[in-house]
């Protein structure tokens with residue numbers, strides 16, 4: 001079974017304050033062309049469900065088309081942290097992370113079409129902890145892995161330093177904690193700082 005864990009893209013999709021709003025428009029209609037409808041989309045690379053390329057927060061970091069696709073396809077453990085204001089390595093106590101390469105944090109704190117005012121804190125210590133445990137992707141149902149007013153982006157940098165890639169803006173409301181197969185492939189946009197993805201989970 002496929003579970004769609006992507007957020008919907010339309011003119012109501014919340015964007016980072018001040019960033020480019022999403023829009024889809026027909027450039028040519030079937031009426032005009034006599035054959036086809038052709039549309040265009042305008043979007044920030046960080047709207048809804050998306051992957052952050054390291055270049056987003058590091059000038060010399062890799063851009064989106066350079067990231068290996070293996071990161072974004074494969075086993076993923078959904079971890080329930082819905083009651084936590086701060087997510088730390090203690091939240092992984094008792095979980096079997098053997099053979100788990102990807103972790104998705106289910107906070108369920110952003111379930112509407114408004115950009116949130118505050119989000120749970122993700123401890124930068126997760127970076128080294130994930131490296132030790134062979135985890136190479138962190139996915140969150142939040143617009144950021146750092147506090148919204150952070151300038152230093154400590155968790156982004158800690159994850160990058162420890163080889164952990166970042167997937168943001170998931171919708172995990174209908175997902176039970178547990179192990180799944182994730183697919184969340186970024187578009188092959190040369191030089192980009194991120195990309196929207198269609199993210200799905202398949203039950204194993």
Ligand SMILES: N[C@@H](CC(=O)c1ccccc1NC=O)C(=O)O
Nearest residue numbers: 016019046052143144145146168
């Ligand atoms: N760093 C945040 C996003 C972020 O900071 C951001 C995203 C879109 C537009 C502007 C942003 N930040 C600062 O201007 C993140 O990717 O998690």
